[in-house]
Structures are given as C-alpha cells and as structure tokens.
Amino acid sequence: MMEGKVVAVCVSEKKGTPKKNIKEAFLEEGVGIPQDAHASFGHRQISMLAFEDIEEAKKKLPELEPGSFAENITVKDFDLKSLEVGDRVQVGEAILELSQIGKECHTRCAIYHKTGDCIMPTRGIFFKVVKSGRVAVGDKVTKVIIE
Template sequence: MEATGAITGVIKALCISEARGTAKHTVSSVRCLAGHGLEGDAHAGNWHRQVSLLSDEQVQAFNAAGGAAQPGDFGENILACGIDFSALPVDTLLMAGEVVLKLTQIGKECHRHCQIFRRVGDCIMPREGVFATVEHGGELRPGMVMTAQLPAADALLRAAVMTLSDKGAAGQRQDTSGPRAAELLAAAGYEIVEQVLLPDAQRQIEQELKRLADSRQVDLIITTGGTGFSLRDVTPEATLAVATRLAPGIAEAIRVESLKITRRAMLSRGVSVLRNSTLIVNLPGSKKAVEEALAIILPELEHGLRILRGTARECGRA
C-alpha cells in the first residue's frame, strides 16, 4: 500500500538515560533494536512506548519564552527539526537510514513532574511529544534525514477493548467478556491496540477512554460491563462524560435486536458516542451478550468508522 504523504526532517540530537527517573543525556550515535527501543535506554522494552520523539521547533518556542531547555531535558530520545510530530496520526512510519519506527501514541499523561517542570513550571512533552515502536532496527546519528510516511487510507481499523469489573480488576474473577470481544474484533479484521481491565470507577474509566481516543487514536473502543442498574454500574455515565457527539443508533440497535433474545435487554443502559474521531460502544458484561451484540453491529461498523476517518463517502446517492 502506498502512503498518503511524506514529510522530511533532520535528527538534531539523540538522548538516552540508563535509569528511569534520571535526565537523558546526548549520545553521538545509538542502535535501535527492533521490538525493544534504543540500546542502553531505560525506557526501552516490550511495550508501545519504546522511543520518544519531540520536535525541535517546539523546544525553541519553549526556550524563547525563557525555558532554557537542552536536548534530553524533556525525556525525549530523538529531537528532530522539520517534523511536527504531534500533528501526525498514529501509525505514521518514521524512517531514518535502515531504522523504521511506528508512531503509537501522541502525548502522555504526566504522573510526576520532571525536573524542567519543577524549574520553570511547564513541560511540553505531555502535549507535544510522541512515542513509537521500533519496527526495523539500525544505527541512528544526529544529522540523519528522517522521513514521516503517513498511513495508507485503507489501513486496518484500530480497536481497544475495555472491561469494567470490580471483581475482575481485584483478581477475584476471570472476566471472559473483554477477551471474547477482542477475539471477535480481530477475526473481523481490526488491529487490537490494547485490552484494559478496570474497576467500576467513573473517573478512572473517563481517563482511560480519553487516553485511548486522544493519545492512542483508536478508531473504536468497545467497553464490556457496568451497564446495568447497580449503583456501581457507571460505564454509561463515564462514556457520556467524554463524548463530543452522540451516536445513539448503535446502542438502540443492540437493544432492539437483543430484545428478540431476552426481554431483560431493556435493562441495559449502554450508550454509543463519538469522542472526536473515535467511536465508543458500551456492551454488557457477559460473554454471551458480547457475542450477540457484536454480531448485530460489526457488519455495519466498518463503513461508519471509515466515514469518521475520512476515507469513505456517505451512502446517499448523488
């Protein structure tokens, strides 16, 4: 598949830190290890944030306001000029020499303030930094050209599954609804980006929905559980709290068709909404209900998601 566009920049600095929680320092060259990250960097590993990148233009703007930041101060591994990383979509390929990185996350939540934040009261990494995995390894050096290749228009749709269960999150029960949803989505051709298990805590659910939609930029989030009448069932409330638009027809279709199977389907409070370019659909917490609901909606979802992504047209006739 051909890319829909390419942007070129230059690597200005490479930075690593041998231990987490310590400032990164510049190096004259570094090896990228496929599926791991930068050799010698404490943040490398088997996860989706193997390499962090930041645009030098953002650092210069920060310094113009009195920041006095040096390469590595924001915890970035790669500082490059000419590419606005935070404006790129997830799944963009970043290529320099033999190295190929795949962008996996835009920005991040700052749990602990870094040294530069404590010094000047601001840090641009949470809003301007991006993260990537190493798809193909090789050596990187400052001065190398880096090219950003945007994802193809027909790239796989990306999904995340979030299971909401107090007992499941506490390890008191093995939940099967979330894993089953992931299996069915994968079988339908979706790339499963993450599976998350959380307790029925509204604020935590909201934060994870925002992270998956905004930073991971998934096309679809399926939630399972927390849609009933129990006082701990707050999934619909959390979903509505993060919505930018409503998409009620999906939840309505699930209830209408499920009523043909069990009259108790009327007791489900699940909702379906949009958060910017991500569709969020609440499903009940049982494996059987998940199977039934996905059988109802999966055949129609791809068309709507590609319209949302901007790669398909509305179905009305000219």
C-alpha cells in the same frame, strides 16, 4: 513529502530525568535504545520531540536543550503534529511506528521541577521500533508511505 533531520539522539539511566545527547545509537526492534531507561517499555520504546518546540520553551528557560524533556530523538523541520497513530517514519536506518501521541504525567518529574512546565504531555510522541537500525545526528527523518 515530509523530510526533516535528527538534531539529537538522547539516553538516560533513569526515567523522569533529562537525557544526554549521545549523537548516535542503535535502535533495536521491539526494544528501543538498549542503554536507555525506557528500553523495552511496551509501546513507548522511543520518544520524539520537535526541536522547534524546545526552542519555544527556551523563551522561558534559555538553558533548555535537546534531551531536557527526556525525549530520545529530537527532530527539526519535520511536522510531528501531522502524524497519526499507526503512521511509520524512517529515522536513519530504523523504522518506527507511532504508538501514542502525548502522555499523562502522573508525577511531577525532575524536568517539570526544573522547567516549571513539561511539553511532553502535549508535544511528545511515542513509537515502537519495527525495524532495527542506526540513528545519528544529521540523519533524515521521513514519513513512510504505506501502499
């Protein structure tokens, strides 16, 4: 069984900008995080990135931190690369369904200009919230096995 943990819960007021770690949020079914710029954004309500990928990017830019790539949830010790579209994960009290792996960046966002690169197109994954709940730093992340 895969099990990781949440290291950051992040929001921003504008799309394409780094997010700030607010440590805890309520994920609303069909919406995402209501106070985030990406709330109600169709099938990409929540974005997730592995802490290990941020650590790798820090070799080039040491000031990077969770939220730098505009991800909502940063997780550690959880193999995001093994997930497929349709898989579900429980994060804290919420259940998320994987809706998209990676994304096309049409414009060079603030993150790209700051970092010279953006790992979201290849490493970022996106979810729809299928069950509302609170998520906080330290919460468990597990794959939901659908019988």
